[in-house]
Amino acid sequence: MASPITGLLQCDSPAADDEPDEGLDLTAEEEANVLADAAADDAVEPEELPLELLFDGEVPTARSFGLRKLSLEQLGKFVFFDEISVPKRRQACASCHDPAAGWTLRDLKINNGQVAAPGAVPGAVGSIKTPSNAYARNIPLRESCAPSELPCGGLFWDGRAEGNDTPVFGGSTTHIGAEVFKGRATLESLFGQYLGPLADQALQPFPNEVEQNISEKQVCKHVAKSFYSLLYVLAWGEKIDCSPAGFMLSFKRVAVALAAWQSSAEVNSFSSKRDKALAAEIKVEGADVSFPLRGLTDQENRGHDLFYGKAGCALCHDNSPTAPAPDPTTSAGLAAIRRMGLERDQLYTDAVFHNIGVPANPLIPGPEGSLGLGQRRLGDENLRGQHKTPTLRNVDKRPYKSFVKAYTHNGWFKSLESLVHFYNTADVSGATAAGFGITRCDESRSWTEAQALAANCWPKPEENGTLAIGGFFGDLALTLDEEAAVVAYLKTLTDTKTVRPPLLLQ
Incomplete structure (x- = not known):
């Protein structure tokens, strides 16, 4: 029956x-041509654009704390929708988290079939369904939560983006801490709220070989050469540093920008x-x-x-x-x-x-x-x-x-x-x-x-x-x-x- x-x-x-x-x-x-494209990118200077174009028509009135926060959010938005991957222009964060599909995968055939999202590299595929990234509570993983007394918090289906200085479970992802502020109290007071599971999660898809498949240094270089690189300067108060000694810090700051935008009223309307x-x-x-x-x-x-x-x-x-x-x-x-x-x-x-x-x-x-x-x-x-x-x-x-x-x-x-x-x-x-x-x-x-x-x-x-x-x-x-x-x-x-x-x- x-x-x-x-x-x-x-x-x-x-x-x-x-x-x-x-x-x-x-x-x-x-x-x-992948390697040739990467080399060519290094020779390109970012375009100079009117500032208002980077804010979808909303022109900031002054270089205030408000401008810094807005710049950080907008930087995260550009990175989220930009196809930053190897091979080039194959995958963005939005490829798996499409707003029109409830911030999940917008591919009917895959939803009906293999379910897991494909990566930038042809043939690469994940092993679990893409979760929504909107309304993702930025609460650190805890081992016991009332009233169920079960673990709660973190991001990913298994909570491995814990957002904790000291991991609660094994296999947690890299944690972004106060090192991104380089001891600057003003930056920490402005952006400290964005540290946690959201920022930790944002580090993961770029270098994952079945997702965007691009190294942290290449992400840094991509953002540095982009037309929206000014947003990084406005937010962090300095140019993005992709040197051997600086690219990882810059990459973490890009992840914080992604967390800031995903915490915004635009994503959580x-x-x-x-x-x-x-x-x-x-x-x-x-x-x-x-x-x-x-x-x-x-x-x-x-x-x-x-x-x-x-x-x-x-x-x-x-x-x-x-x-x-x-x-x-x-x-x-x-x-x-x-x-x-x-x-x-x-x-x-x-x-x-x-x-x-x-x-x-x-x-x-x-x-x-x-x-x-x-x-x-x-x-x-x-x-x-x-x-x-x-x-x-x-x-x-x-x-x-x-x-x-x-x-x-x-x-x-x-x-x-x-x-x-x-x-x-x-x-x-x-x-x-x-x-x-x-x-x-x-x-x-x-x-x-x-x-x-x-x-x-x-x-x-x-x-x-x-x-x-x-x-x-x-x-x-x-x-x-x-x-x-x-x-x-x-x-x-x-x-x-x-x-x-x-x-x-x-």
């Missing part, structure tokens, strides 16, 4: 004119339907605001109540989870639920690491399975399969209606509908799964989402660390209408603003 939600999924095949352009393969001639409806309600009701919001539909408001109540989504997808969730069957419990999720800066993640029992994705390259945080402490079986809870903001943002996104760390799920259905019925021994006729898929073979939905079964979990199935979720007793209401609420978290590259790079 096929899954009852199969016909409800909104993952139609794209029309021909919907399909995005395919990238061009690198020719042998282009490969042969809080411009979703939910945000606008809440702001309008606060304007009328003041401190007495609560759900339902007049700017949301009845279905969306119902989804909110389920999210914080019966479905228990907020146990993980909330800045400050409350456990257990209030009882929605009582008037006091329902009133409490309707006062939840009202924070203007709600990010819909506890930043904690969980194993939700995602099935293995047979299409993703690399070794079978994904240990997540468990890879960093192999002796702790409880950590196997634990991955950081992603934000739900922009979870449904897509460049066009029929665009297919991939969900969870390995991209096994292709729609919010099937993911919510999994949360509802993943416990195949539970009453909810039985009511839907769901069983365990044949464990002797691998399964794609489409195959599992057609057979109305769930595959075994990819990793058997401490599973949340059967505890936090998996037997929620939601009806299909209630599942649809939760999905409707999730879709209200899509930002209405979409960041575009700087005009000079378009």
Whole structure:
């Protein structure tokens, strides 16, 4: 028997004119010219441009502290969208983190297939799905966080960009510290807020051979020869130094600029339907605001109540989870639920690491399975399969209606509908799964989402660390209408603003 939600999924095949352009393969001639291009770059001086062009028309009035911060952010924005890679012009940060796709990969065929993003070098590919880089809380990794007492913080699915001076787990990335300020108190007071997991993460993709594949010194030289190099001078108060003794410091400062821009209001716009409806309600009701919001539909408001109540989504997808969730069957419990999720800066993640029992994705390259945080402490079986809870903001943002996104760390799920259905019925021994006729898929073979939905079964979990199935979720007793209401609420978290590259790079 096929899954009852199969016909409800909104993952139609794209029309021909919907399909995005395919990238061009690198020719042998282009490969042969890589070294010659690098040498030629060294002989080019950056263009002199009117200052206002570097700020998208916003002309700073004075060389103040405000100008320094704005210059640092704009430097990060240019670097984020600039195709800084080897081979040249093959990959930028935005290649994997496209604003129009919710800051994830904008490639329908890859989302439907191998899931992991390709690198600048033809044939190079990662081994895990690209996470969103927006609304990435810049909190250092901690080993124990209330109320779950599980690890939280850091960046990457396994938290290895810890943002800590002293690593908490093995395998952490290089940490950027106060050395980037060279003892200058003014710079540290201005830019110290940007040190942490975001800056540590920004160091990693450039030299990674399956990502941008470019050395730290080459990145320094690229920025030094770019037309936006003046932004580095305005921010840091000195020219970028790509000498043997200075390039690494300059590279770290570029990473800090990336962190500054990714922390900005432009990337984290809080411009979703939910945000606008809440702001309008606060304007009328003041401190007495609560759900339902007049700017949301009845279905969306119902989804909110389920999210914080019966479905228990907020146990993980909330800045400050409350456990257990209030009882929605009582008037006091329902009133409490309707006062939840009202924070203007709600990010819909506890930043904690969980194993939700995602099935293995047979299409993703690399070794079978994904240990997540468990890879960093192999002796702790409880950590196997634990991955950081992603934000739900922009979870449904897509460049066009029929665009297919991939969900969870390995991209096994292709729609919010099937993911919510999994949360509802993943416990195949539970009453909810039985009511839907769901069983365990044949464990002797691998399964794609489409195959599992057609057979109305769930595959075994990819990793058997401490599973949340059967505890936090998996037997929620939601009806299909209630599942649809939760999905409707999730879709209200899509930002209405979409960041575009700087005009000079378009």
